[in-house]
Amino acid sequence: MSSKPLFSRLDHIAIVVRDTDEALTFYRDKLGLPVVIDERIESGNVRLTHLDMGNLHLQLVQPLTSDHPLNQHLDQHGEGLHHLCFETDDVRTSFAALPERGMKPKSETPHDGPLGRKAGFIDPSTSRDVIWEMTGPQ
Template sequence: MNHQGLDHLAIAVPSTEEALKIWRDRLGFPVVCSEVVNGGAIRLTHLDLGNTHLQLVEPLKPDHPLQAWLAQNGPGLHHFCLKVSDVGTSRELLRAAGLAGEATPHQGTLGKRALFLTKSATQGVQVEVTGA
């Protein structure tokens, strides 16, 4: 995989508005974009940290898997994401390296494609790649 650096750090939150009171209002990180993706299932809000983005990830549907994650862990760091030039090509390289399993790309922010690596292959660390 030919990564191009860190794309974002993602924090799972039960409420984007409550999280913005901390990250935007108290710490001063400006909002870059906010959108609802995956058929209304999740809100992704990006804040500019200067050298990368902080992504607030809010599940909007009661049966979304992130709801169970939040119930177990509370708000907090969920994953980090690396930039790649092409998610499809990276997927094949990651599969060959035993890191992607049967993972399928999903919609990321601003129309980008994204893919989660197999957590058990990264010692329990949730890693995502995103790009075209």
């Protein structure tokens, strides 16, 4: 098993929300966090809004379709912390390294992320039931 860290740094903390515009009245207006990215990822049917927290981003994740799996998460848990995302030099290489570390990716290939980056989740059943995402260049 490799001792080299799989990730280089924490990229963002993701909060799942039902309505980004309504959530911004708290995160932007009350906490004073500036919006740096507000993007719809059509391939994932989500709106991703990043707010600057200084050394990392707070990401608001809003599902855009009624059948999106995050709606089930919202129904079960309500709005709140969804996952931690770490930056890696190469998402595909990091995905390929998961089995040698006793983990597996949640999907076969990374998905589209904001600003043209790629991202992918580790299957929580192999990561102590914590939802971990990694992001970086293709």
